[in-house]
Amino acid sequence: MFKLNDTVGNIVTEFPGAAEILKEHKIDFCCGGDRELGLAVKEDSNDNLEAEKILKKINQNYSQKKDDYQKIEDPKNLSQSQLIDYIVNNHHSFLQQYLPRLSELTKKILRAHRENHGEVLKKVHRLFSTLKMELEEHLIKEEEEIFPLIKEYSEQENDIKNKETLNAILELESEHDTAGEIIKELREVTADYQLPKDACNSFKLTYNLLKDLESDLFQHIHLENNILFARLEN
Template sequence: MFKLDDTVGNIVTEFPGAAEILKNHRIDFCCGGDRKLKDAAREDLTDKVEAAEILAEINKNYSDKKDYYEEIDDPKNLSQSQLIEYIIDKHHAFLQQTLPQLSELTTKILRAHRKEHGQLLKEVHRLFSTLKMELEEHLIKEEEEIFPLIIECSQSEETAGSEKTLKGILELETEHDTAGEIIKKLREITDDYQLPQDACSSFELTYRLLEDLEADLFQHIHLENNILFARLNN
C-alpha cells in the first residue's frame, strides 16, 4: 500500500493503474514524478480533493488489481535494452503515426472554423506545431544518440551512466518538461477539450487525438524519467 510520502513517479512505476487516477486529478507524474504525493497534490490540484482522498483511491484500486498487475509484463522488470525497445515500438511509433494526422487536422479545422473560433484554433495550431517540431527532434536524439549510450552503459560493468550519457539525459528531461508544459497549455486553452456546439467531425477527431497524445506522452515520459533514466542516476 502506498503512502503520502511516496513519490508519484514511484507510485506509477509500482502500480501503472495509478496513472489514470493521477491524470484525472491533473497531477503530473511524468515530468514532476520525483515529488511526494502530498506535495504534488498541493502544487497541482485545482479542485477541493485532498491528497489523502487520492491516496485512498489509489490504494483501493491497487488492492483490487494487485494480482492482475503481478501477472502481466511490467516495464520496470525489463532490462534497459528491452525497455528502450518497448518505448520505441509503443510510444515512438504512436507519435510517428499521430503527429502527422494532427498536423493535418489542426490546419483543417483552423481553415474551416476560422470565422467562429479563429483565436482559439490559431493558438491550438501554434502550440501543436511547436510540440510536433520539438517531439520530432527529440525522437531522433533519443534513437540516434542517447539510447545507444544507455545500452552501452547497461552492457558495461558500470552501474552509473557516463558523463556524456548523464548530460544527454539531462537534455532529454528538459525537453520533456517543455513538451509537458505545451500539453498542459493545450488542455487549458481548450477548457479540457470541450467541443463547441458547432464542432464538426474533424473538430471532434482533433480534440480526441490531442487527448490520446497527452495520455500516451505522459506514459512515455514516465517510463523514461522515472525508470530508464533513474537507473543511471542512482
C-alpha cells in the same frame, strides 16, 4: 500500500494503474514525478479534492490489481535494453503515426472554424506545431544517440555514471519538461478539450486525438524519467 510522502513517479512505477487516477485530477506524474503525492496534489489539482481521498482511491485500485500494463511485463522489471525497445516500438511508434495526422487536422479545423473559433484554434495550431517540432527532434536524438549509448553500457555492464551520459539525460529531461508544459497549455486553451456546439467530426476527432496524445506522452515520459533514466542517476 502507498503513503502521501511517496513520490508520484514511484507510485506509478510500482503501480502503473495509478496513472489514470492522477491524470483524472490533473496531477503531473511524469515531468513532476519527483514530488511527494501530498505536495503534487496541492500544486497541480484544481478540483479541491483532498490528497487523502486520491491516495485512498489509488490504494483501493492497487489492492484490486487494476493495472494499465496488463498486456506486458511490469516495466520496472524490464532490463534497460528491453525497456528502450518497448518505448521505441510503442510510444515512439505512436508519435510517428499521430503527429502527422494531428498536424493536418489542426490546420483543417482552423480553416473550417476560423470565423467562430479562430482565437482558440490559432493557439491550438501554434502550440501543436511547436510540440511536433520538439518531439520529432527529441525522438531522433533518443534513437540515434542516447538510447544506443545506454544499451551499450548496460549490455557491457560498465560504469554508466559518466559525465557524458548524465549530461545527455539531463538534456532529455529538460526537453520532456518543455513537452509537458505545452501539453498543459493545450488543455488549458481548449478548456479541457471542451467541444463547441458547432463542432464538426474533424473538430471532435482532433480533440480526441489530442487527448490520446497527452495520455500516451505522459506514460512515455514517465517510463523514461522515472524508470529508465532514474536507474542511471542513482
